[in-house]
Amino acid sequence: MSKVIIMNHPLIQHKIGIMRRKTTSTKEFRDLVSEVAMLICYEATRELPLAEVEIETPLVKTIAHEIEGKKLCIVPILRAGLHMADGILNLIPNAKVGHIGLYRDEKTLEPVEYFCKLPADADEREIFVVDPMLATGGSADAAIALLKKRGITKIHFLCLIAAPEGVKRLTSAHPDVDVYIGALDERLNESGYILPGLGDAGDRIYGTK
Numbered sequence: 001m002s003k004v005i006i007m008n009h010p011l012i013q014h015k016i017g018i019m020r021r022k023t024t025s026t027k028e029f030r031d032l033v034s035e036v037a038m039l040i041c042y043e044a045t046r047e048l049p050l051a052e053v054e055i056e057t058p059l060v061k062t063i064a065h066e067i068e069g070k071k072l073c074i075v076p077i078l079r080a081g082l083h084m085a086d087g088i089l090n091l092i093p094n095a096k097v098g099h100i101g102l103y104r105d106e107k108t109l110e111p112v113e114y115f116c117k118l119p120a121d122a123d124e125r126e127i128f129v130v131d132p133m134l135a136t137g138g139s140a141d142a143a144i145a146l147l148k149k150r151g152i153t154k155i156h157f158l159c160l161i162a163a164p165e166g167v168k169r170l171t172s173a174h175p176d177v178d179v180y181i182g183a184l185d186e187r188l189n190e191s192g193y194i195l196p197g198l199g200d201a202g203d204r205i206y207g208t209k
């Protein structure tokens with residue numbers, strides 16, 4: 001069974017509240033995507049294994065703990081996931097990055113794949129798939145299915161806003177994947193947009209509408 005973690009944290013709620021406003025500028029929106037991604041990453045990395053290393057402080061030798069950063073990989077779903085990945089890289093600069101290009105067909109709402117480039121050793125890494133929006137769940141489901149086809153088994157999914165419909169689809173299709181959500185919204189509208197949501201995340205990040 002998937003763990004579904006909804007981030008009930010005042011900082012996250014505050015920042016997502018600003019993102020939802022239609023008057024928020026592209027620059028401010030983009031900065032907030034990256035900030036909220038970092039805050040969610042804090043929770044999503046809680047159980048990462050640590051390695052012991054011997055170090056010297058100015059006073060004595062001691063054992064410190066290090067994240068095995070080389071074993072991690074962030075996988076943004078293009079386009080909108082890119083800026084979440086940038087934020088997370090501030091926290092885990094040694095992680096590798098894979099890219100999966102998917103867009104939602106406007107009529108069928110089904111994802112269409114157009115790009116996939118992963119590190120050669122991705123199947124040995126713990127993977128953090130990131131996308132701001134989990135709407136029908138079609139894109140996240142397809143991206144994770146693609147990773148599993150490549151032999152990847154340790155997968156987490158991080159999003160800023162989710163609809164209940166998407167959470168249901170994702171957790172049913174991939175019960176082995178834990179899901180971290182900034183805010184769980186009410187529902188989808190007839191065009192597959194999340195309500196109240198924040199509109200089209202890609203367009204708001206890149207100013208394309």
Ligand SMILES: O=P(O)(O)OC[C@H]1O[C@H](OP(=O)(O)OP(=O)(O)O)[C@H](O)[C@@H]1O
Pocket residue numbers: 077078079080081102103104105109111131132133134135136137138139140166192200201202203
């Ligand atoms: O859960 P779903 O119903 O699949 O919808 C969510 C997807 O829609 C958005 O991407 P979009 O297709 O707009 O592509 P873009 O990032 O290039 O704008 C979003 O970033 C997700 O990838």
Ligand SMILES: O=c1cc[nH]c(=O)[nH]1
Pocket residue numbers: 133135192193194195197198199200201202
């Ligand atoms: O509300 C939504 C749904 C899908 N994709 C978005 O960017 N926003």
Ligand SMILES: [Mg+2]
Pocket residue numbers: 080200201202203
């Ligand atoms: Mg979009």
